[in-house]
Amino acid sequence: MEKPLEHYWAKRLADLQQTLEANNFEVYPAADPAAAHRIVMDEILPKCGARSVGWGGSMTVAGTGLFQAVKARTDIEMVDTLDKQVSAEEFVERRRRSLLVDLFITGTNAVTEDGQLVNLDMLGNRVAALTFGPKHVVVIVGRNKIVPSIDEAMFRVKNIAAPANAMRLDKKTPCVKTSYCEECKSPERICNSWTI
Helix, strand or coil: CCHHHHHHHHHHHHHHHHHHCCCCCCCCCCCCCHHHHHHHHHHHHHHCCCEEEECCHHHHHHHHHHHHHHHCCCCCECCCCCCCCCHHHHHHHHHHHHHHHHEEEEECCEECCCEEEEEEEEHHHHHHHCCCCCEEEEECCCCCHEEHHHHHHHHHHHHHHHHHHHHCCCCCHHHHHHCCCCCCCCCCCCCCCCEE
């Protein structure tokens, strides 16, 4: 067989698409971040008619360039929840406002093969928006997030996603030093709100 890895991923992603659709998700497969960008900008945005957009922190989403593309649009109000220059009060207020946008764009910490999104959040704004609030939600998912089960999703979140995000955010938590969850009670921990 030529290109077995491509066949492998084509099969895995087709199976995942079927299980996500069975869980009432609308799925748009994308070959790479540039394709995901085009799908959101050319298909999803026009289809949902969004006039306001909010964001959940996500390196996967950042890799698509969507933030900059939406920010450049004059016909869309963007609730910039990623601006690090605002006060703590404004930081939280923007996250509250993003719960009422037409379109919320985020990533996920893990997706199980049976079509469940598993997330752990610091403030709860991202997981709240995933479950209720915005009129539409787009979740950009890299294939590195696919896991067989809830147990493996929770392992991935606690021992890959959370420590890496704590490092990226320069938090003072034990996982920044050890690279895996220490079940800490640190005031800077980013692990506060689970959703499945």
